[in-house]
Amino acid sequence: MQASQQIYSSPKKTATIFLKNIVKRDKIIIANRGEIAIRIMRACRQLGLDYVVVYTEEDRCSGHVRAATVEKGEDAAFKISNYKDPNEIFSVADHCGATAIHPGYGFFSEDFRFARRATVRNRPISFIGPRWEVIRDLGSKINTKRIAKFLDIPVIPGSDEPIYSEIEAEALAEELFQKQREEGIKRPSILVKASAGGGGMGIEEVTHLDVFRQVYRRIQNYAKRQFGDEGVLIEQCMKDYHHLEVQLLCSRHKEVVHFGTRNCTIQSTGRQKRVEVAPGFDPEYVHYPFDAAKVLDEIVDYSIRLAKEVEYDNVGTWEWIVTRDGKPYLLEVNTRIQVENEISACISRISRQKGPVNLIKEQIRTALGEKLRYSQKHITFEGTSIELRIVAEDVKRGFAPWCGTITRFEFPQEPWLRVYTHVPHDEPYEIPTEYDPNLALAIVWGQDTEEAKIRAKDFLTRTRIEGEDSLGKPIVTNLAYLKQKVDDVLRFL
């Protein structure tokens, strides 16, 4: 146990226990943009909480700003210089009397310094996420790997600390190539990753040692520019695998439950997820060359083991890869709400709770100190849910982002469908070039995988997006790509 204590810290035993009725008095500042801001607003509404949003000049026409001002008035939206400036967020929080910050995903969601600052400043504010110590310890892929190794949880071979020396990096790369050749892997390759990166950004594959240095330098420069830290990670590139996730929810009262698994294998060339499905495997729909149910149980058990070890206390996602022969490897832990949490919620039922599960609502409740009021035995799963990420990008040109103005955006309304978007329906919308060109998230539910697939395709067929760029060329989106990829869900191809 002593070894583990060196890797991560224990929670303060004197942590304040909040009472259930305190929640209603809280006011949330939503420190994010786009569809996640809209989903947080919805969760606040369901909890009866007041909220304010922030936005930048580029986002002045975003739906999250309009929705907030329509519901709460002009004072519910504050223009800031940058979503990544903590002083801006705290300054607005103080001005409007916010008592808690929801960081959404990206930006400050996994920044332990921000979470720490929120809770230790003169006017403390609750950070809606895990304790800052947990974010620090699990936010680092390297540290997570060390903890996992300590708990006998399988991890991908590679570096377990950031590398700053080109010579050291090349030596490790050579070792990993050699190891793969010894294992009989025909086309060995490695991944070079920005250590401080996340969300699939700053990752490149190297298939030959002689181009390693060139890629290493490129990633190092990218990491320095984007994250201010030029540390690089190197690990074996797994080729034939599925990318799975385990959704956990933990409270500050040491309660741990899971909301099943997701399969996020369908990604763009830049490793950006595009189609996700829950559950992670469906043996009734696809035949797997391994016991899929057993593997799902294994990764859930491993995830819970790690969560309990670090006394995790909010929502979190344990990311896994599972190879064709059914071997799981822990990739990392995302100490935040994920884009794709909604599909897990969509197939989950809590026996003593009315209405659908909303994991963002649960996240806010637990961060404000509430108990779960249910346990794993009350959670059941029903059907299959598919998430489709609609993005303005050219899949034929390496998923290049498209910039321009959207003039028409229409999608069907169905009881089995939820669409979250910040793109206005009734006026032209210029996509800000400062951010990803994500347009909408569609969450489709079906009694089984086959029905979910049919409905997903139906949704994509009936969705209409029109627009043009500065040269008058029509908008390019990934709708056709998504439709094609729906057929691939849950299968090893």
Place this chain on the structure above:
Amino acid sequence: MDINLNDLLRKYKSHPYEDHQIKVPHTGTVRLHVKEGQDVTGPSGQWRHRPGTLLYVLEREGNPKRMTSKYTGTVAELRTELEGCFVQAGEPVMVIRHRLNKEEIIDRILREVLYVYAAPQRARYFFTPEVAVAIDKDRAKAFNIRPGDEVLIMSLMKRDSLLAYDGPEGVLYKVYFKHGDLIEQGAPLLGICAPDRLPFVEKVIQRIRTEWDD
């Protein structure tokens, strides 16, 4: 590229001013330190190390930030109603009417003489690491650019892409952007001068220096 230098000089002489709107860079509480019609000065000194006139103080998170003038000119459209108020980022506070000086006139006119390579998208721009090393203030004028050279990185929607220069071959005469700044689509990035036009450019500069009276 032929220009009518007389017309250009006449145009600038008839209205040698530029209005600069001063906006708060971030949120905070504003305390004004100037009055309507007051003359203010921009940074001065050999390295522009002496700050300009204090325009306002913006306090955020208990940290007062002294916002000084980057331009020499006269305060106009001062928004006195903002005194002591919490303002959002980008709120306009005042306008400074600035009279263009000789070097600025040269800069404006050179944009008409040089080949201007403009930003293809609204994005952040960087020189590639190799080019950044090669270009420093003193050596910039000796840096040659040929079509197809990958001199810039365009950072757009969190993705970096190399930009291949597609203008005429020439010497990098002027850099119009700061490393990593957000540049509007169509705004100038680089000013390129064909080697055989260098004497002409020097002549234009010489003539402005002679004829423009600060």
